[in-house]
Amino acid sequence: DAMVIQNPRYQVTQFGKPVTLSCSQTLNHNVMYWYQQKSSQAPKLLFHYYDKDFNNEADTPDNFQSRRPNTSFCFLDIRSPGLGDAAMYLCATSGRVRWDYNEQFFGPGTRLTVL
Amino acid sequence: GQQLNQSPQSMFIQEGEDVSMNCTSSSIFNTWLWYKQDPGEGPVLLIALYKAGELTSNGRLTAQFGITRKDSFLNISASIPSDVGIYFCAGRQGAQKLVFGQGTRLTINP
Numbered sequence: 001d002a003m004v005i006q007n008p009r010y011q012v013t014q015f016g017k018p019v020t021l022s023c024s025q026t027l028n029h030n031v032m033y034w035y036q037q038k039s040s041q042a043p044k045l046l047f048h049y050y051d052k053d054f055n056n057e058a059d060t061p062d063n064f065q066s067r068r069p070n071t072s073f074c075f076l077d078i079r080s081p082g083l084g085d086a087a088m089y090l091c092a093t094s095g096r097v098r099w100d101y102n103e104q105f106f107g108p109g110t111r112l113t114v115l
Numbered sequence: 116g117q118q119l120n121q122s123p124q125s126m127f128i129q130e131g132e133d134v135s136m137n138c139t140s141s142s143i144f145n146t147w148l149w150y151k152q153d154p155g156e157g158p159v160l161l162i163a164l165y166k167a168g169e170l171t172s173n174g175r176l177t178a179q180f181g182i183t184r185k186d187s188f189l190n191i192s193a194s195i196p197s198d199v200g201i202y203f204c205a206g207r208q209g210a211q212k213l214v215f216g217q218g219t220r221l222t223i224n225p
Contacts, residue, residue: 004157040220
């Protein structure tokens with residue numbers, strides 16, 4: 001089945017130690033998104049790639065970076081995690097049809113703990 | 116910025132009861148999406164709506180795109196224990212990013 005895969009599902013890191021989260025998709029979608037979700041809140045968009053074009057949200061801290069080496073994979077790098085970065089990180093994809101984007105499909109998420 | 120007001124924030128119901136929740140906005144949207152999120156998992160798309168007045172069903176779930184394009188409704192009929200979770204509405208204008216509601220937490224007493 002076509003799907004969005006996130007690894008690892010659970011990640012523990014130390015304060016200030018860089019961490020990378022990964023996302024892969026078999027949907028062949030050209031748009032990939034990274035969201036941050038804190039407990040009992042709605043997902044918050046960090047950035048997205050439209051093909052190779054990177055689109056950062058204005059309020060995304062510089063501490064968060066992303067790479068998309070090819071259509072299938074996208075990475076979220078947190079350069080110096082702080083305690084406030086502990087959250088669920090969600091990857092999503094969508095395919096562009098005509099002038100509008102399709103539905104967004106989410107992966108299962110990576111739960112990040114910062115010690 | 117755009118905001119979606121989702122209500123109610125939480126619901127406590129008996130198994131077998133019907134459920135209704137809604138989202139409203141001061142802005143017009145041309146897409147409404149409804150997601151369900153289980154604890155520790157990512158949101159799962161339930162229903163997508165693209166046309167004002169559209170009424171779409173997915174099993175026991177029915178969602179409607181409001182005529183004014185500023186609201187949407189989700190109904191669940193004859194609730195069962197696996198319906199427990201958080202339901203999010205999300206709206207979009209054109210190629211803009213999704214705007215999410217704050218979620219409705221559904222709890223079911225057996």
